[in-house]
Amino acid sequence: MSAANINLAEIVAADIGHHFHPFTDHKAFHLEGGPRVITHAKGVWIFDANGQKYLDAMSGLWCVNIGYGRKELADAAYRQMLDLPYYNTFFKTTTVPATRLAESVASVLPERFRQVFFVNDGSEANDTMVRFVRHYWSLKGKPYRSHFIARRRGYHGSTMVSASLGGMDSMHGQGGLPLPGFHHVLQPNAYEFGGDLTPDEFGLMAAAEVEKKILEVGPDNVAAFIGEPIQGAGGVIIPPPSYWPAVEKICRKYGILIVADEVICGFGRTGRWWGFETMGFNPDIVIMAKGLSSGYQPIGAMAVADHVIAEFFDKGGEFFHGYTYSGHPVAAAVALENIRIMKDEKLVEQGAKIAPYLKSAIAGLADHPLVGEVRSMGLIGAFELVRNKATRERFEPVSRVGLLCRDHCFRNGLIMRACWDTMVFAPPLIIDRAEIDHWMVLTRKALDLTLEDVRGEMG
Numbered sequence: 001m002s003a004a005n006i007n008l009a010e011i012v013a014a015d016i017g018h019h020f021h022p023f024t025d026h027k028a029f030h031l032e033g034g035p036r037v038i039t040h041a042k043g044v045w046i047f048d049a050n051g052q053k054y055l056d057a058m059s060g061l062w063c064v065n066i067g068y069g070r071k072e073l074a075d076a077a078y079r080q081m082l083d084l085p086y087y088n089t090f091f092k093t094t095t096v097p098a099t100r101l102a103e104s105v106a107s108v109l110p111e112r113f114r115q116v117f118f119v120n121d122g123s124e125a126n127d128t129m130v131r132f133v134r135h136y137w138s139l140k141g142k143p144y145r146s147h148f149i150a151r152r153r154g155y156h157g158s159t160m161v162s163a164s165l166g167g168m169d170s171m172h173g174q175g176g177l178p179l180p181g182f183h184h185v186l187q188p189n190a191y192e193f194g195g196d197l198t199p200d201e202f203g204l205m206a207a208a209e210v211e212k213k214i215l216e217v218g219p220d221n222v223a224a225f226i227g228e229p230i231q232g233a234g235g236v237i238i239p240p241p242s243y244w245p246a247v248e249k250i251c252r253k254y255g256i257l258i259v260a261d262e263v264i265c266g267f268g269r270t271g272r273w274w275g276f277e278t279m280g281f282n283p284d285i286v287i288m289a290k291g292l293s294s295g296y297q298p299i300g301a302m303a304v305a306d307h308v309i310a311e312f313f314d315k316g317g318e319f320f321h322g323y324t325y326s327g328h329p330v331a332a333a334v335a336l337e338n339i340r341i342m343k344d345e346k347l348v349e350q351g352a353k354i355a356p357y358l359k360s361a362i363a364g365l366a367d368h369p370l371v372g373e374v375r376s377m378g379l380i381g382a383f384e385l386v387r388n389k390a391t392r393e394r395f396e397p398v399s400r401v402g403l404l405c406r407d408h409c410f411r412n413g414l415i416m417r418a419c420w421d422t423m424v425f426a427p428p429l430i431i432d433r434a435e436i437d438h439w440m441v442l443t444r445k446a447l448d449l450t451l452e453d454v455r456g457e458m459g
């Protein structure tokens with residue numbers, strides 16, 4: 001729907017009247033006059049009901065990897081809805097798109113991943129994984145292996161279990177989380193915690209924290225370690241190259257499963273199909289959502305390596321788990337078309353090819369007085385806002401300056417997100433050089449305006 005077709009005042013009033021939004025301070029939302037209404041999008045651009053155009057350097061919520069406005073995906077949904085709008089995949093039944101999608105997902109994973117379980121989003125994928133892994137250890141006669149180790153500031157979703165896996169204090173502060181059996185270790189953020197260590201020394205130190213936690217919980221009690229190859233919502237934490245191989249070695253030493261949460265990193269985000277390929281480790285289970293359908297339909301999945309799934313095939317017995325919409329035919333048809341486009345148009349390669357251009361463009365921001373560090377891998381990255389570049393000192397209170405900068409971006413037609421005082425980005429893989437140039441002009445403007453706001457506080 002284009003901006004011309006809506007009555008904005010009416011939509012805003014209805015939204016305030018009836019729509020309880022996720023991740024929102026509802027009092028502030030009402031005081032500030034309600035929502036920004038997004039009406040349509042094309043490529044890397046989104047448009048609001050006032051006709052303002054924004055460069056979406058976040059791909060929505062890190063998900064619209066192929067960019068907005070691909071008619072082929074709409075056609076796939078339309079055709080599937082006419083043929084078969086719904087049927088389930090319980091009780092030895094399937095639909096053609098669900099089966100074809102499982103095959104297609106397996107085709108872009110390493111060969112050992114041949115079995116794919118469908119869910120509706122990343123949170124459900126992680127909930128599914130926890131039930132699956134605990135049942136796996138029961139089948140192996142070790143039901144006491146039920147604990148999970150994850151990282152602080154990891155993000156794995158918003159359900160009770162996935163938020164317990166996550167390491168977000170703000171989320172744990174609501175609803176009595178984490179649930180028992182979920183443990184968190186230091187995130188491999190060299191800028192924040194590396195001090196004088198070289199990145200690789202710090203990576204090994206952060207990996208050693210995983211081993212420490214395993215020993216504390218008891219190696220025989222630990223079911224799995226889960227991590228995003230690059231932590232997204234935690235502030236785009238790109239671990240030093242030494243980190244993941246060391247974590248892998250530790251997990252193998254104690255027979256602990258490794259789960260790669262690829263909800264953000266998967267489907268080309270880091271320059272290869274999977275973040276574990278970029279970061280150099282070999283998971284046993286892969287969690288995906290977002291880029292699986294480029295956000296055009298809600299769908300997620302858990303892919304399991306042969307040596308793990310073998311337990312289910314050998315021992316048998318029903319796995320009492322699934323969702324009404326597991327492998328929903330319309331979502332599956334759309335995801336299938338998304339992967340076809342990504343393969344045929346070589347979008348992963350295209351993203352990898354433009355990535356160095358983006359890297360050097362953002363490197364150009366490093367001379368700005370507010371910018372403490374810039375970093376990126378493929379088409380995901382961040383820059384730090386600091387009060388003092390030499391000492392890496394932050395502004396007080398935390399998050400204030402990040403939000404100032406984010407709002408200046410918004411007002412000037414750019415969408416980036418602030419994770420505390422870290423500005424993060426993850427543009428569609430189809431972004432081109434001219435769009436990156438335009439994005440950098442807007443970023444510098446937002447930084448300059450933010451600097452005006454805080455000039456008196458600079459260290």
Ligand SMILES: Cc1ncc(COP(=O)(O)O)c(C=O)c1O
Pocket residue numbers: 061120121122123124126155156157158228232233261262263264289290
């Ligand atoms: C790494 C990661 N895992 C899981 C999730 C949860 O996915 P969803 O919001 O689709 O439930 C997210 C969402 O941002 C994520 O970034």
